Amino acid sequence: MTKLQLITQNLVDTIIKLSEEAEEIYILTSFVMKSGVKRILPALQLAAVRGAEIKICTGDYLHITQPDALQLLVEELPKAEIRMWQSGGKSFHPKAYLFRKAEEGHLIVGSSNLSASALTSGIEWNLHAPPAADEEIFEEGLAQFERIFIHEFTVPINKETVKQYRKTYDHFHREQSIVRTFTEAEEIETMFSEPNDQTQIVVDPPETYITKKEELTPRPAQQEALEALENTLEEEYDKALVVMATGLGKTYLAAFFGKRFKRILFAAHQKELLVQAKKSFLHVMPERSAGLFNADVKEKEADTLFASIFTLGLKHNLESFQPNDFDLIIIDEFHHAAARSYQSVLNYFQPKFLLGITATPDRMDNKDVYSICGGNTAYRIHFIEAIQKQWLAPFVYYGVYDDTDYSALTWLGTRYDEEELLQVQLKEEMAKKIETAWKEHRQTRTIGFCSSIKQAVFLSSYFNSKGWKTAAMHSQMKGYSREEAIQALDSGKLDIIFTVDLFNEGVDIPSVDTLLFVRPTQSLTVFTQQIGRGLRIAEGKSHCVIIDLIGNYRNADIKLQVLDTDPGANNRKKKSVIPTVPENCQIEFDLEAVELLQEMNRKKNPRKDQLYYSYEDLKLELGRRPTYLDFHLKANADSKAIKEFYKSYPGFLHSIYELDEREEEVFLQHQDWFKEVERTSMTKSYKMVVLLYMLSKGQDSWLEPVTPEEAAPFFHSYLTSKEYRKRIDFSDNQGRQLIEYDEKKVAALIAKMPMTKWSGSANGMISFKNNQFRIHIDVEKEHEETLFQWTKQICEYRLHRHFERKGESLDRVQ
Template sequence: MSKVELITSHLVTHLVEKIEQASTICILTSFVMKSGVELLQKPLKRAADRGADIKICTGDYLYITQPEALRKLHSIHEKMEIRLWNSNGVSFHPKAYLFHLEKEGHLVIGSSNLSKSALTSGVEWNVAIENDQEIFQEALDQFTKLMYHDQTITINEESIKAYHEKYEVYHQKHPNLARKWSQLEEIELMLPGIEPVRKEELEIHEKSEGYGEIKPRFAQIDALAELEKTVEEGYMSALVVMATGLGKTYLAGFFAQRFKRILFIAHREEILLQAKKFFSSIMKHRTFGIYNGKQKEAEADCLFASIYTLSLDQHLKIFQPNEFDLIIIDEFHHAAATSYQRVLDFFQPTFLLGITATPERNDNKDVYSICDGNVAYRIDFLEAIKQEWLAPFHYYGVYDETDYSQLTWLGTGYDEEELLQAQLKDEMADKILSSWKKYKKTRTIVFCSSIRQAAFLSSYFNQNGYQTISLTSKQTEYRREDVITLIDKGKIDAIFTVDLFNEGVDIPAVDTLLFVRPTESLTVFTQQIGRGLRLHPEKEHCVIIDLIGNYRNADIKLSLFNTEAQEGKAAKAIVPTVPNSCVIDLELHVVNLLKEMAKKRQPRKEKLLQSYLDLKQEIGRRPTYLELHLKGQADSIQYRQEFRSYISFLDWAEELKEHESRVFMKHKDWLAEVEKTGMVKSYKMVVLLAMLKRGPSQWAKLITPQEVAPFFHQYLTEKEYRKRIDFSDKESKRLWEYDEEKVSNLIIKMPMTKWSGSSKGMISFEQNEFTPNVHIEKDEEETLFNWTKEVCEYRLHYHFERKASH
């Protein structure tokens, strides 16, 4: 029986008691103060020492959170996970403490933030709820969604340093914090177009198109054939990249029929419900279950699980590692996130299938390595349009007069308040309305940058005689499924939204997309364009109306439409080449703006530096070369092009210590050689990796082909994708069974002879001995070894990733 208790004083006593007992501790608080952290510091450390799973999420709203409080939290225990919500000026007020005890969950929710006064003597009301598993699990699920949301960052020394700088700037600008806070709260309560909120449970249900008999169609046929081939060839994982609207979920269902027990993982509830519906229509004799905050149908043949629920230890460990034959990860470009990695590290399925429409996220390039670089099938939206599997588009670039260079850039987006001051003007709304009326067709989705902009524009359109609705994650006066039905039937003209329709939800009848936001993420822009490209009997083409100003990425976003764009490079021309059925029409002011932006583009060295510094802040230390490639915003190859080597860049950026700088100056030619030596195959770096296995003091000594041969063969045959890419031509295929003499002869003929011949004296291969010509002092060994290893590992990863994606 559930128990509810009201706590009006000294909450800290209650919290400490639960911390001492709990195996999982989750704290969600709008701000933290040093005084509050000090109260809980010792019990949290004791809990972490005994292995409790501790997660803390706080926010930067109005910069009330003290930098010293974050430092103190970070210092408690290395296994505690702490993240900071980037509010960009939007209110963030949660206060909740969740504890998973031996037999039940315990939830405290109320008014107390993590400060001494709030936890001890302040006037605070909090409610403790015990033995109500449904409420607790829902709270835990919602907490995890916030904890791992794209708007949160990991707390480490670098991110604290960056936050501290913003904190100081903000408080210099806003010394009267309490008055400013009150003003912002009042503004939110008086937003135009927002009615009182109803407490309704909201779900999005896609209105499915009737396809008659359910069988593979369009790109699904080719993709399914490639997946079947992948299984037959012995692979254990694969990635399928299919443009939005081609039926990735149905494809996964068709493929899943050959497996007995299936786990489908996604990060949105509506995707789980949709997938369950699709799978059950294909496999009528199986059982199907949901595993999320509310439902725990763990015994089903096909289980559809929320990543936010499954990633918690208490849920993950009710399963066996080999419980599932097939695991499917939807929207696979999220798979490099911490929550997914925890799940993928735990399970050992017979086969892992990743499906996505957008694999090119710069912060998740390593999704390829999760499925061993095996891209079984790929088709983007431009190719699908050519095949007439998606609707063509008519793109209109409309000039936005806003001077974005005057707005503060906060690393992930523009300052919310400054952006709103520019956007919430009648003249701006009138320009948007006029452009929409000029180009629109019948049913529109409008993508806005904030909830307040969506409400403002929806109200303005309605005042001018149109029927529109502002539908956002914070607004609940309408059921989302009802709004989707209204737009589908043509009962309303437009839906104004922020992020509800990026992934997993489609309205095929939508034939107009209106973008009234700066494009901060090219991935999100691609996802949103996909919302309008699904085929529909009443749609000949989709109209895309895009406001283009001098904001970040404005001059490269059109490269997404270019059928001739080269890998790693933005389109050179202002107007890209598109399928014949599509149109791109830019206003003259837009053409001139893009030309001007190209001339004034930030020098590449400065862009590379900023990308590096952003990543350093994210991970809390100097990133390795491979981390820079996997998680950095800039294309990693540009560091070599601009600086000869990554280490040379670090020296230029003054990121090397004095000793490191001396080592670099002495050995910069060697590091450049390892960076730039040509590689049709991976063989040179495999030889170097074999040498590095000998350790810092021995790696650069001479080595023979016979010594390298066992490692060389094992490395290239232990992973199917390596064998397929670099060890399956006529000559090397004969060496799948190890033969020392033949493998040694291949090493002599290929990497050793060719590298020594092209290295301009940096490497020798004489009398069957392969040697780098570097003289290394004792105090240089560790540094040069680590740098050489970094470059070697980066080049191997980059080589196989690039080959696998073709």
């Protein structure tokens, strides 16, 4: 048997040798330096050329990682996926190198970070576990790598995030001269304490269903969704999205729907969700086999396979399946589907039907997943609507004033600096305020959502000292196991569970009737998920109390739209900072909290701020300037506000100083044209389809005049190539779809509808005379490319938004 190998020098030789044949390469180090990257870069580049999958994760602890090292990785390994753990001042120092070829996995763990000295002549100890030494250790190492790599504390590394990190790196080292000397020396290595384990989630308790002759009967919301999916199948769609509020049983819905398919793949991003889903499916279909596919077990032959999206998405695992192995693929928590790991799975498989299910899409109107599901949102019910239908418990919301000055805290892109936040949170005065508010409004069983483990432990200790029975639930909890804590709260033996993110997705205690928010809430998705933890209907529970600390943190005013029956109306009217809640709910605020929200509105326009913050976040995520459609699909903001506030997307870019000198000239010279393309009315898509045809001719020819006859083939092909386009826009007055191509009819339609109509409303910029449609713009040669690209961006955005909006309206009518 091959033994473990101790490597004390020249680890680089082993890394290079293993990289030469590896199909998958995973590197996890606490920091990276340019000298180390240079040593292994040629081997990684050769592996990338062969098609190897490469993922690298490092950290920003003490800002030892060099920006130049990150930039080198980004520039020289463009196909690698690189992420950085944002430590927030907490120690982060893992060192692991994983390589896999076919069924053989090599794991190296030890002391060597990615620097020249650590890889060559430094005093380092590293243990190499080859395949024959331990068959399970590689998979366990890969599972641990996955937990860190996809953790919410990691951010993608690209050109934009490197720029941002370089600023914080330079600022840190200006203030810390000792560390600067250390990093310049570079060959010196250091050790730090072990990082905390990643928080894991706990699964739902089994749901109770009405049974008839021992057969499960769908609940009302599930029945409505099943009928909508039936219509989707009849209309010959092969993809659909169902948005169903937490507590309405979306996993059971998927199981009911899955009964009509022979082989099913259910994919999610958490192991515990898969275990829970497996139980639900076996409850509905006990006669079928069900298996798990994750880092620990791979039961590939099961009728229904429940797979970790990360494990399944690895090249070695993905290619062990045939693309048509599954008739139905279900993606749970589908709001994650834009992530890279999901995309590789979605691109590989070819199921008969793809079903996305989610409770809280990242973008509140599901636009991020619209195109992935072929434009088909089969069913949608927000928790507000479910409350109105009495399918979920109503709530009583109390907005409690928090006088903490969050504006003085450092913002790390997605969250506040943890150490700075703790300095204001871990005070007895703050704990006393929280206890006072909780005692005044609480009911019987409470979940308290905290920013960090330290805050959860601190508050639990404080409350216990006051005679309450509480527990802090986290990855290193003592005294109670997770299951024991949940049972104790459910039975009334505990008053509160303080936690961080354990109850975001897939976790419920139906009897919980009080939610306590003692953290700044930036994410609307997380806020919605956490509210859902208190809305399940349970015996003896009349409503859920929500106690929420309101301070001047980011999105404090914006997050309240989650509770609004019509958040858009409140934005338009701008009459009140208080949302309008369902009739069977109540909402109350401390006077100081109302004054704070009003002051925040006076000082800024929260919707404009959200546009800017969302743009910056997305730019960092993509590593480049987002296109207009990128912003609409992926930014955590309403793209409609761009036209409202800035008249056009180039106008928005101009207002936030994103344009260089040449682009500035293009915008100022042609801003009226951008406004026209952005604002021209569109009952149908026809104007933009004609413009898209002109743009399809290329940068040098798109301004040449066109005739209706010339545009007809493109026009007809575009509107009939997608079922939802044809269904929405390409039918006659009797609703009959114009499927057969007739140049004469299509040309006549084009001449009448977009060309004649647009020429009469474009302030002279567009004409239609002598059967020629022309755009009247004088363009300087050096401006041609920018004008073309921006026009194309607006055109593509408007077409996507048009069909999305019309499709949603049609879905609601049906």
